Amino acid sequence: MRRVVSLVPSLTEAVAATAPGVLVGATDWCSHPAGLAVPRIGGTKNPDPAAVRALAPDLVIANEEENRAVDLAALRAAGLRVHVTEVRTLDQAFAELDHLLVAVCGLARPRWLDEAVAAWAELPAPAGRRTAVVPIWRRPWMVLGRDTFAGDLLRRLGVDHQQAAHPERYPAIPLPELRAAGPELVVLPDEPYRFTAEDGPEAFPGTPVALLSGRHLTWYGPSLVTAPQVLAAQLAAARPYP
Incomplete structure (x- = not known):
């Protein structure tokens, strides 16, 4: 080729x-x-x-x-x-x-592919599990649903997203309904929508929010080598909106 x-x-x-x-x-x-x-x-x-x-x-x-x-x-x-x-x-x-x-x-x-396989195989078992809502867009609010790559990565890191059994892969769900589900955690990646500390967390007052690297959560390539460490650290840093 x-x-x-x-x-x-x-x-x-x-x-x-x-x-x-x-x-x-x-x-x-x-x-x-x-x-x-x-x-x-x-x-x-x-x-x-x-x-x-x-x-x-x-x-x-x-x-x-x-x-x-x-x-x-x-x-x-x-x-x-x-x-x-x-x-x-x-x-x-x-x-x-x-x-x-x-x-x-x-x-x-490539060597990086073997390194990525090893990095995920060596990932320690999660100390506990948390339920989360994982928006990927707003206006309208859209979240991870069933059968997604990002959802599988989060599962391996101890995070179960609440819409994993939804019939759609990326359903649009009104914000009041997302709040009413009572998630223990809100996960906000910076792509495809660029959620930031000022844009997204305020919609979920009182709930811990983790701002994640979208590249490490949704890309399948060399980023998978460091994704376990990067995502685990960002999840551990989750805090409620001030």
């Missing part, structure tokens, strides 16, 4: 960390590794097919959740090879990354 265009920020980082010369294009949202100097081809939801074709890639890599089927169909119709990943658990992330990098791209299995 010689030329790859990535439509997913976490996969961009994974390829760049494994064989940087292979990556020839990425989305506007691909922020890692820092200083990545490749042509940008639009967003994850609206890539420019002409810009992708102009890069003459051997492969376009995507994800069934982050990218729209209509955009992937347009790229295939243009004669491009598109590989779509599905990642809903940590174990699935490790398997998909190995398959993508080794079997699909023909690269050597």
Whole structure:
């Protein structure tokens, strides 16, 4: 494999960390590794097919959740090879990354992937468990529901999100209903919505709030090496809104 265009920020980082010369294009949202100097081809939801074709890639890599089927169909119709990943658990992330990098791209299995597997395997059992609401957006309020990668990571860290059995994966739930559920913890990542100490915690007065790195909670790539330590520390720092 010689030329790859990535439509997913976490996969961009994974390829760049494994064989940087292979990556020839990425989305506007691909922020890692820092200083990545490749042509940008639009967003994850609206890539420019002409810009992708102009890069003459051997492969376009995507994800069934982050990218729209209509955009992937347009790229295939243009004669491009598109590989779509599905990642809903940590174990699935490790398997998909190995398959993508080794079997699909023909690269050597990277050391960082083995380090990530080891980091999560060595994670101590949680001292206790807490129930949480995990918003990912506001206006309207949307939260983690069933079958999500972020939910699986939180579970391994001792956090059970209250909408894990919801029929939707990212349901919109009114704020009064989220409060009424009585969570022991509110988890606010800084992506896709950029929750901050001033934007989000005030909606849940009296409940401890943990501000989490969205990259470590939702990206499946080299960030998984440090994610257990980063997320555990941020969860431990949870405090009620002042």
